[in-house]
Each structure stands twice: as C-alpha cells, then as structure tokens.
Amino acid sequence: MERPRGSCHAAAFRRSCCMSAAGHKQARFVSAGLEFEIAIDFRGKVIMDNKKHWEQVYATNASNAVSWFQEHAEQSMRLIQGTGVGKDAAIIDVGGGTSTLIDDLLFEGYTNITVLDLSAKALEVTRRRLGNRADSVTWLEGDVTQLTLSAQHYDLWHDRAVFHFLTDPIDRHAYVQQAMRSVRPGGHVIVATFAEDGPEKCSGLPTMRYCPESLHAEFGNAFQLLGHEKVGHHTPFGTEQKFTYCYCRME
C-alpha cells in the first residue's frame, strides 16, 4: 500500500488546511483511499502526525503483513537471553507494536514485561492475541520521547525498528535521555535499527540508517557498547532489510 511521505510530496494531495493551536498549519490529504493529517511547521517542514500514521497502519494491515513482521524475534530473544537477566527482570519493549517477542518472552518464563507503543491499536491487537497472558504484562500507550517512565526502573530496554524513525535530533536526544533515566545503572540496552545499507524509509516514513559506531555515538559513553551484529531481515514480501543490532550496558 502506498503511504504518504514526510516530505513535500504530501502537498500534492492536500484537501484542506487550517492553523493548529501550536501554530502549525494542519492539512488533510488522501492517498490510496486513506485520509491522513499532517502539520507544517514555521519552516515549512511537513510533520506527519505520527500517532495517526501508526494507528492507521495497524488498523488497516494484518500483523503478519507488515514489512517488519517476524514470526519469532530470534535475534532479540538471543540477545536478551545472552544478557543473563533473571526471569523477573523488568524488561521494556519500546515500540513493541504487534511483535511476537512478548509471546516468546512470556513462553520462556519472563514475568515482568512492559510493552510501550504509540499505537493503541497495536497494543490492542497484541493483547487480544495473548488472551489471558496479557494480564501479566504492563501496557503503555505513548510516545517514548515524551512519556515519563519510572526512573532507574528497567533492567533491560529493547527496541527493534523504532529509534531509526527519529529523524529529528531533538527527538533522538529525548529518546536517549529517556533510556538513561529509566534504565537502572548496570542495566542492558538493546537497540536494532536499519543498517548503513538498509532501507531509507519504512511504512512510507523516512528512516535513519546506522552502522554500530554511528548508532552508539547517538547514545554516548554512558552506554558501554558490548556487542553489535548485522542481520538481514526477510520481509513477508520477499525482500531483505539489513539491520544493525547494538547491545550496551548502562554505566
């Protein structure tokens, strides 16, 4: 399905325009039969309404029909188990969406898991899939760059395919501050993004691409880089996307 880009292409589809309370110009447009809302800031930069975008993605696509679908998040699972955290460790899956990682963590006996996502629809789909098992999980709907997570609470932070959507350095800074604040000293941080030769966009949105060094540089020395891997993800559409996985420990 064709999705709008966070770029000037959107203007071609514009149907209506007004001014938001934040001083952004709001515009609605239709692409591939779907209605989208964007904001245009004072520099004329198009800002996609991120939450609406992701709600629409999960409302209109089956979980196993999105490019990032994995039947099992094997790489993530292996790295999480490799940290040696206990089964009662506080684990957060940031931007977990409808990932099956939660299913496998519960199956392996992890008991203290939080799934955070911008999209209420994604969380609802995952909860429904898990049935009764969902009751033992903490569900957080919100933007990882804006929520106030408990300080020094998490033993393990996991993010696959979320950080690379943060194209604005201000958002990346907020994300890193969030991780620094909410992961306890000595805790583990696993972040997977598109690799330097990975896709330039996903779900119609522009993405950043990182090698291990540039990804670690975003986080800084408070995050001790213990390992990294490059992995090819095979999408349901038969294409391959290169990912960089970095595994860090908080100082």
Ligand SMILES: C[S@@+](CC[C@H](N)C(=O)[O-])C[C@H]1O[C@@H](n2cnc3c(N)ncnc32)[C@H](O)[C@@H]1O
């Ligand atoms: C490409 S999907 C990856 C989902 C999941 N991590 C996986 O590997 O299957 C990106 C996810 O990040 C969520 N997301 C995007 N921006 C976010 C933000 N700022 N805060 C929290 N979640 C966000 C989206 O709703 C979506 O579920």
